[in-house]
Amino acid sequence: MTEKQGGSDLRETQTTARFVERGAHGEIYAITGHKWFFSVPVADGFYTLAQTQSGVSCLFVPRLLPDGSANRVHIQRLKDKCGNRSNASSEIEYHDTWSILVGEEGRGIREILSHAHLTRLDFAVGSAGLMRQALSLALNHAQTRTAFGKPMAELPMQRNVLADLALESEAAMLGAFRVARATDGLQTSEHERLLARVATPVMKFWNCQRAPSFTYECLQVHGGNGFIMENPMARLYREAPLNSIWEGTSNMMCMDVLRAMQRDANCRDAFVDELRASRGLNPTYDRSTDDLADRLCARYPDDGHARALVTRMAHALQAAEMLRHGDAAAADLFVQSRLGADGAHVFGALPSSDGLSRIVARASVIRH
Ligand SMILES: Cc1cc2nc3c(=O)[nH]c(=O)nc-3n(C[C@H](O)[C@H](O)[C@H](O)COP(=O)(O)OP(=O)(O)OC[C@H]3O[C@@H](n4cnc5c(N)ncnc54)[C@H](O)[C@@H]3O)c2cc1C
Structure with a gap:
């Protein structure tokens, strides 16, 4: 969720997602943007927010694509934190990253907060x-x-x-x-x-x-x-x-x-x-x-x-x-x-x- 401009007011999300196709896995979107806090980057999947045509939407980003190759989640650096050091937190970029819409388009904040x-x-x-x-x-x-x-x-x-x-x-x-x-x-x-x-x-x-x-x-x-x-x-x-x-x-x-x-x-x-x-x-x-x-x-x-x-x-x-x-x-x-x-x-x-x-x-x- 959290981007450089703020984590409390999620309506300000700048990352964008472009509709690609309706496929076997659901509605597929390509995400482009930056996330300032992104914990556990080793996880197999991530819920994320991005602006689509209808507003802020919730998307699921798998670390691996269905064919087994790596999805485009680029770790820029790991945060040097004052505590919680055993849990990695990172800054990342999405470049046309493959993702699946979760819930209703434009209702992402409600979805992710649920x-x-x-x-x-x-x-x-x-x-x-x-x-x-x-x-x-x-x-x-x-x-x-x-x-x-x-x-x-x-x-x-x-x-x-x-x-x-x-x-x-x-x-x-x-x-x-x-x-x-x-x-x-x-x-x-x-x-x-x-x-x-x-x-x-x-x-x-x-x-x-x-x-x-x-x-x-x-x-x-x-x-x-x-x-x-x-x-x-x-x-x-x-x-x-x-x-x-x-x-x-x-x-x-x-x-x-x-x-x-x-x-x-x-x-x-x-x-x-x-x-x-x-x-x-x-x-x-x-x-x-x-x-x-x-x-x-x-x-x-x-x-x-x-x-x-x-x-x-x-x-x-x-x-x-x-x-x-x-x-x-x-x-x-x-x-x-x-x-x-x-x-x-x-x-x-x-x-x-x-x-x-x-x-x-x-x-x-x-x-x-
Ligand atoms: C170790 C670590 C790991 C993290 N991992 C993740 C992660 O994996 N994913 C993720 O999305 N985020 C993650 N975060 C980010 C965290 O969720 C945000 O830092 C948090 O939500 C606050 O956002 P912000 O830092 O942008 O602060 P801001 O939104 O800039 O807020 C700054 C201060 O202003 C206060 N404030 C803001 N608006 C109001 C208001 N209307 N009224 C009164 N006070 C207000 C806030 O309470 C806060 O005290 C992580 C943070 C840390 C430290």
Whole structure:
């Protein structure tokens, strides 16, 4: 999709495709143009966008032609990336490249974005996994290294940081898995279909947005060793920002959440119904979700409010899942620190209590 002039506004696609013939494989087009980001160029086939007579269309480009010879996909160079270095990303040119039309001509953006639901779910789940790996490394380090006469995990300030990271990791995982369950129910439940439509960009936005600051805190737990390339933390730290860029940036996700609710108010109602199912378990949660329901119905002059609103939606969905499926004390602390007045933007600012050791211990147990 992404060309030099931009990856967010796909209507500006400059690459062109010329109709050639209707053949045994479908409608054949010849593509000419340049793509600025083109990952996994070793793949057997690619979905791509190009302008045809009817507008931006989606085409399938096989790496090999039906006769087994190479298709004309010319790699100009590989990108030298700050992270994600095991996955090749390239810049390419198409020169009369053989391709097959996918879906309706001129409806390519809608077509290609219909595939994005699953990859966005992947990135919500993947960022939760990345956070859990970083947390496990941080816990292991803090529990096995001593300072001031104690394992570092028992120093009150460090314990607060670790407990807060443990809450964040659990909530990220539960939120992503709720979207996964909604995706499983796409064809069997109207509630799950509507929830999946709106909650997928919510959790793609939030988990991917949180991963960099989360891995940064886990890196800090390791002290200087965390910043050294042979430590796995350094790799997680370099990888963490990527999921919030590809398959739609954070701002694009927030825009998509608003779009889903504007096009179909049932999406908004499904989200609110989902939150209502956890009512009665925590008064702060009840107050906060009532307030959120009002904000979701309010009118705004533009999308300047979108990040603040979608952050609240993410916290609310995570809290609902924590209350329903998580440990009761951990869920209460999550609600208090994310939805209540104690909410802070820095890890390690939980109200100090004996319960923090329990949260750290709980996060240290590997469950199968
Ligand atoms: C490692 C890597 C691999 C990639 N692989 C691929 C690939 O295989 N295929 C592919 O197609 N792309 C790929 N991409 C590109 C990626 O999808 C784009 O970088 C991304 O979609 C953003 O496009 P852009 O870089 O052109 O940024 P721009 O579109 O120029 O946006 C820049 C910033 O402006 C913000 N912005 C834009 N419009 C608005 C708006 N209306 N309101 C508010 N904010 C706005 C964006 O959120 C972003 O933060 C890859 C990127 C990376 C880093």
